[in-house]
Amino acid sequence: MKNARGTISEIKQQLQNDGLTHEDIEVMRQDKRAGVQKLLQQYDQKLEKERQLKDQFEQMKVYEYQLKSKGYYSVAGIDEVGRGPLAGPVVAASVILDPRDESLIGINDSKKLSELKRNQFYETILKCARAVGVGIVDSQTIDEINIYEASKKAMKLAIDDMEVNADYYLLDAMKLEGLQAPQQSLIKGDQKSVSIAAGSIVAKVTRDRLMVEAGKEFPSFEFDRNMGYGTANHLKALEQHGPTPYHRMSFNPVSLYKI
Known part of the structure; x- marks a missing residue:
């Protein structure tokens, strides 16, 4: 030796x-x-x-390849984030990828990635994707039409925001009415489809950055840390100061207060 x-x-x-x-x-x-x-x-x-x-x-590319074999070459993966928080918008993203591109190896559901990894993938997606669309629905609209309808609205806005028309849609546990192409709803789709995972990352990073800006306006609520979720500090600030314009007045316990 x-x-x-x-x-x-x-x-x-x-x-x-x-x-x-x-x-x-x-x-x-x-x-x-x-x-x-x-x-x-x-x-x-x-x-x-x-x-x-x-x-x-x-x-995670199996669905995209199966659809490509059937003649669908522009498959959009769509996901939304922000259903559960007490404050802030619900944000959706629609992404069309080239499934042959290997620059996204390691991609996953945005919740399973660190903030650093999410931001890195976000920048890569913007560079390599064939199309990216984002839809944002604010807290006032959420109160008017309910969070489920607001989530669907955000998804449709994201689809309309893309510069390329999709010929097939993969959605994370959701079905949309009025689409001009076929669709498939996948339970835990952000863990099964690379396109949906990309959508979840774009939506998550976009929403987090919006909440960071909201946190600068209302520092007591620590939106930059809790992203609008009902943490102990958030609830304490809500009790002390009342809701902000970013709060969802139809959500408990926000509904107990008045702006």
């Missing part, structure tokens, strides 16, 4: 650069140094995680 060339630090750098051949790795595997073996263990774990993410990505 022989040691690989270089110090532990140099070998670590080589592994991080991903420029090694299979023969290089095999030489490292024969290295007796414990530090090298630990680095190889971490390297193998990294490769396994990357493999799992790629497999997951391929699985």
